[in-house]
Amino acid sequence: xxxxxxxxxxxxxxxxxxxxxxxxxxxxxxxxxxxxxxxxxxxxxxxxxxxxxxxxxxxxxxxxxxxxxxxxxxxxxxxxxxxxxxxxxxxxxxxxxxxxxxxxxxxxxxx
Amino acid sequence: xxxxxxxxxxxxxxxxxxxxxxxxxxxxxxxxxxxxxxxxxxxxxxxxxxxxxxxxxxxxxxxxxxxxxxxxxxxxxxxxxxxxxxxxxxxxxxxxxxxxxxxxxxxxxxx
Numbered sequence: 495x496x497x498x499x500x501x502x503x504x505x506x507x508x509x510x511x512x513x514x515x516x517x518x519x520x521x522x523x524x525x526x527x528x529x530x531x532x533x534x535x536x537x538x539x540x541x542x543x544x545x546x547x548x549x550x551x552x553x554x555x556x557x558x559x560x561x562x563x564x565x566x567x568x569x570x571x572x573x574x575x576x577x578x579x580x581x582x583x584x585x586x587x588x589x590x591x592x593x594x595x596x597x598x599x600x601x602x603x604x605x
Numbered sequence: 606x607x608x609x610x611x612x613x614x615x616x617x618x619x620x621x622x623x624x625x626x627x628x629x630x631x632x633x634x635x636x637x638x639x640x641x642x643x644x645x646x647x648x649x650x651x652x653x654x655x656x657x658x659x660x661x662x663x664x665x666x667x668x669x670x671x672x673x674x675x676x677x678x679x680x681x682x683x684x685x686x687x688x689x690x691x692x693x694x695x696x697x698x699x700x701x702x703x704x705x706x707x708x709x710x711x712x713x714x715x716x
Contacts, residue, residue, distance in 0.1 A: 497707070501715040503683045510621065510665060553666040554621065569680035572614045596608070604612040 503570055506548035507591055511537065511566045511577075514556035522560045528578070530564035537583050546591055562602050574602035614681055617659035618702055622648065622677045622688075625667035633671045639689070641675035648694050657702055673713050685713035 511534040515526030531553070538551045559565045559574065567574045568590060575590075575597065577583050582600055589595040622645040626637030642664070649662045670676045670685065678685045679701060686701075686708065688694050693711055700706040 497682075500682060500684055500707070501712070504670075504678075504685060504713075504715070508678070508680070510663070550669060552621070552668065555664040557663065558661060559615075567615075567619070569619070570683045571608075571611060572681045573611055574615060596611070601612070602615075604615070 505550045507550075507571070508569045509537065509549065509551045509566060510554040510557070510569070511551065512555075512557040512559075512563060513553040514560075523563065524556070524560060525563040525565060528564045530577075533564055533577050533580065533583055536580050537577075537587065540583060540587055541591075544587060544592060546587070549591060559602060565602065575600045576602060616661045618661075618682070619680045620648065620660065620662045620677060621665040621668070621680070622662065623666070623668040623670075623674060624664040625671075634674065635667070635671060636674035636676060639675045641688075644675055644688050644691065644694055647691050648688075648698065651694060651698055652702075655698060655703060657698070660702060670713060676713065686711045687713060 511530055512525035513531050513534060514524050516524035534553055541549050541551055557565050557567065562576045564577050565574060566577055575586050577586060585597050589597045622641055623636035624642050624645060625635050627635035645664055652660050652662055668676050673687045675688050676685060677688055686697050688697060696708050697711065700708045
């Protein structure tokens with residue numbers, strides 16, 4: 495839980511894209527096998543193009559929500575998205591980060 | 606910024622350990638070259654041993670605070686730590702996650 499004495503956020507938004515890769519044919523699949531690495535690369539380019547500051551895009555190991563992959567999470571907000579296409583990435587960046595909105599149809603269920 | 610309509614946090618605490626590796630001799634060094642992968646593995650074991658639930662430990666790409674590495678960040682709190690030894694990992698897990706405290710001497714500066 496955040497405490498009042500905690501430092502201010504170092505990044506305004508810290509985005510983690512699951513880039514876990516399982517062997518082909520694994521029953522859970524994996525985000526990398528669903529193209530997440532390419533989408534992460536695209537996201538990094540678009541963050542720069544949009545001039546978004548104090549934002550960091552990182553790859554991450556398995557976020558354990560494989561059934562919704564490719565998945566990402568934005569902290570400190572704690573909002574999770576499925577990003578299947580570059581259009582999904584654009585929607586998340588432009589709505590969540592630029593306008594401070596949410597992209598409801600791409601958000602993962604709460605549990 | 607978190608919104609009141611956002612889902613409850615999926616993980617009570619989501620820990621990201623930088624596991625970026627640069628070539629030997631790189632002037633910025635890297636967290637993996639400073640042993641972060643072993644510390645990440647240790648952290649995963651200790652989280653289980655401590656019976657901590659709703660906690661996820663993930664590797665991450667370069668968190669871009671290399672000068673303090675090996676680094677980690679705990680979200681949604683947004684608190685950053687340097688973890689150089691397994692004793693540092695234990696201190697962070699037992700203070701921050703078990704007791705809800707902070708380990709001031711391991712925290713990264715605000716900027």
